[in-house]
Amino acid sequence: MGSVLYGGIDLGGTKIQAVVIDDDNHVLGSARRPTPSQGGPAEVLAEICQALHSAAGAADVDVRALRGVGVGSPGIVDDGNVSSARNLPGWDGSFPLASRLEQGLGVQVKVGNDVQVATEAEFELGAGRPYASLLGVFWGTGVGGGIILNGKAWVGRGAAGEIGHMVVRIGGALCTCGRRGCLEAYAGRGAMEQHAQRLLRKGRKTELFELMRRRGRTRLTSGVWARALDQEDKLAQQIIERAVRALGAGIASAVNLLDVDCVIIGGGLGVRLGQDYATRIATSMQPHLFAADAPPDVRVAALGDLGGALGAALLLTASNKAS
């Protein structure tokens, strides 16, 4: 066990995942709490502190013993301030998440974009370790992307990586972002659920919503989709197939532009459906790849649900600043 400890928080729309790691990146403790669905930044802040205290408790250390805490947050992150976090309750305008958390925890806090830190975690510790350049594709409620080029994160002017809003069909399906024909309009779990509801209203049969109710869910979670596929639910297969086709076209477009070594498929659905579906996505990319004889490797994320929190902790560690 290394002597210096760090905390990492993955702040998601449905859950807050916390880890405590040592400087060899070993997880010493972890905890998960639901993200408040009501209230505002203050309520979210309180839950983050709770989650971190629980993870520290599991690691048998005090939060004040941590060298620092990293947070991967949705929305636009600028110098510790978070805005446009549409998935979080009452998060209108900008909120100084880093400084408020520092006050609450008594330790140094750094905040990064959730998708970017998860990509860096896979690059440093996960499926991306053998590669210099990679594209992380996070297939969940939305479709997010993170980019590593020659060992360094590429964030552009702060908004790079929006692979979910690459256009795969001009004038196509309406996206949850309000635009048309985005990859996310076909492959985001939110859009897929809306599509399933539309087809259900048109008289198509599916077990998806029954599976949801039986599990006590109010949304078609990744687990619900995986179960429906296991049961060979025709409608679920059709919608997932459509998502895989869109992911193939969108990711191939990104590869034609960037020619990275590797594509990592993560996110709730990506991790849940696993390497079999990562391979299906690779197959679906192939007809669109310009350098068809040199496709990138396509791998499922190796860090699973902890990738985001681990990547957040890496915001504080030296290994993340190398290269």
Added chain:
Amino acid sequence: MGSVLYGGIDLGGTKIQAVVIDDDNHVLGSARRPTPSQGGPAEVLAEICQALHSAAGAADVDVRALRGVGVGSPGIVDDGNVSSARNLPGWDGSFPLASRLEQGLGVQVKVGNDVQVATEAEFELGAGRPYASLLGVFWGTGVGGGIILNGKAWVGRGAAGEIGHMVVRIGGALCTCGRRGCLEAYAGRGAMEQHAQRLLRKGRKTELFELMRRRGRTRLTSGVWARALDQEDKLAQQIIERAVRALGAGIASAVNLLDVDCVIIGGGLGVRLGQDYATRIATSMQPHLFAADAPPDVRVAALGDLGGALGAALLLTASNKAS
């Protein structure tokens, strides 16, 4: 006039453009010759030497006085060897262009990808000078792309920048590359000409082919398209409009992924149609931009027809190695 001189060659499918520049990047002489339409690499090589000798003559220097010569070539460029140059006659397999030219000219030769060197020319000397990161889009027979990130060319594993083969419509129009739905299938001059022929056969009226014949051309050149637009030819307007819509979606997708500071529109059509059409492309990008309130600047290439040859010469100069 600087004391060290360089040569630059833009090797295109229809023309070979040569320049001689000094180390302040001033053009001292230039010459243009048609690319041979028959024969093979040896014939192309002879014409490159002729073009360079003519440019040197115009600059009143001997080719052997040049510090070196750069070539921007189509196809795949690997350590001075050029392969897959589909636009050049009889260019099957790989040809050691750099070493053969060195033998023929008696000076050092470096070969780079045509689109990438043209992008670097715009970055160093042209419309891209105010920016750290940019996407060059070369709108001509095909649609090529070059990428500069934080002052450095990004070429991936050697095949990056293929913006023309980003998918803008899954299952859409057949591209000249054999794939479906590529940006180039809507916006490449080759595909646009085929589309015009199809609509003509269906009984649509157009002056495009009459203008082509009157100019003694066998292809719908950029000049023919520009003239037809001037004459308000409805079919030409419709096809260009379709191309601009596809360029808007494809370039916006690239910007959503990379978040560059600036997009430079070059290439035969891009330069010929000018800033008015660059602005139309920007307007067409807007509905697809995820960070809609921070669009990149969109500018027409400033170096015009000489950009490729200037960029090739930059392969030899020190300024190109800075970052």
